Amino acid sequence: MDEIVAEYIRRTVLKIPRDEIKTMLQKWGFLSETQLQTINFHQIKENISQDVVQLCEENSTNIKQAAVLDIIYNHIYPNKRMWSVYQMNKRGEETEIFDFTDFKKKFKRRLRSALKNVTINFREYEDNAIWIRVAWGTLYTKPNQYKASYVVYHSQTPYVFISASTLRSNLPLLCQALVVASNYHDIREMELRSHSLNSLKDIVFKRYSQNFQTYCPRPLQERNVAPESADLRIIHENKSEKERILRVNREVFGDGPQPKLEFAQYKLETMFKSDPKIDVLDKREPFRCLVKFSSPHLLESLKSLAPAGLADAPLSPLLTCIPQKARNYFKIREKKGVFPGSFVSP
Secondary structure, three states, rough: HHHHHHHHHHHHHOOOHHHHHHHHHHHHOOOOHHHEEEEEEEEHHHHHHHHHHHHHHHHHOOHHHHHHHHHHHHHHHHOOEEEEEEEEOOOOOOOOOOOHHHHHHHHHHHHHHHHHOOEEEEOOOEEEEEEEEHHHHHHHHOOEEEEEEEEEEEOOOOOEEEEEOOHHHHHHHHHHHHHHOOOOOOOEEEEEEEEEEEHHHHHHOOOOOOOOOOOOOOOOOOOOOOOHHHHHHHHHHHHHHHHHHHHHHHHHOOOOOOOOOOEEEEEEEEOOOOOOOOOOOOOOOEEEEEEEEEEEOHHHHHHHOOOOOOOOOOOOHHOOOOOHHHHHHHHHHHHHOOOOOOEOOO
């Protein structure tokens, strides 16, 4: 085992919380129970990592085997990475039986036809999720194991969750390999990003149940109130207004916690309206704008606007329906046949 592999294993072990190192090494499966019993897991992490490296040297562990430990760590702690959602499309409505072995073969063949120096690992989990780890090299350098890309692909759905490497130039190669291996035609980003992988899954798999706005505010009715009861009326109206805001907010967002979404983007089109007698525009083309939202917890931030007095209740559907708008945006663009920045299978 060379020094590069030894250092990579040491750094990977140091990332793991000390109380979980033994459990993750057992899931890794490259060290026997007898070997694990020789490690004192109560010592400092630096010493534990050195003991693990020594045992791996005895087993002649290679970089491909070492990378599996990193997959296990990222599967347990997916929130350490930023994830983006992609959706794939077929030309027709045909469905095919998914073959994991065939998928791996096509994925590796497609990727290595474009770039030889890559390390590719696969790991399948019980929820039909395939975790793929790709470490990228160049024509003249070995793969950089510390800047790997991660892909989570659910084989029974067209959705792919990608945590790209800082080497963004490799993203087109990764998307093309996914399209070819999964027998789809093209792939496009859905403009939803978050550190919370599970929240993104809740949104695209529609496991997140959001109440859509049905509330219509009624105009206030004027009443004649005696001066001596004005203060009591103000107190009563303030209390009633707070209760109304909370009720409307609950109707729109529901009672449960919101999915942790950190970035959302969609495009809007609106027509210019004017007096038909005044010829302002030569052509009746819609105005187009790009709307971007970002926050450490976007949906919870929107939910808190009205109770905090920063916005009227109910909020505009343009704000409360961001997850639904993102899905609808993709469908609308698909019908129009406009796919900027997409990756299409040859």
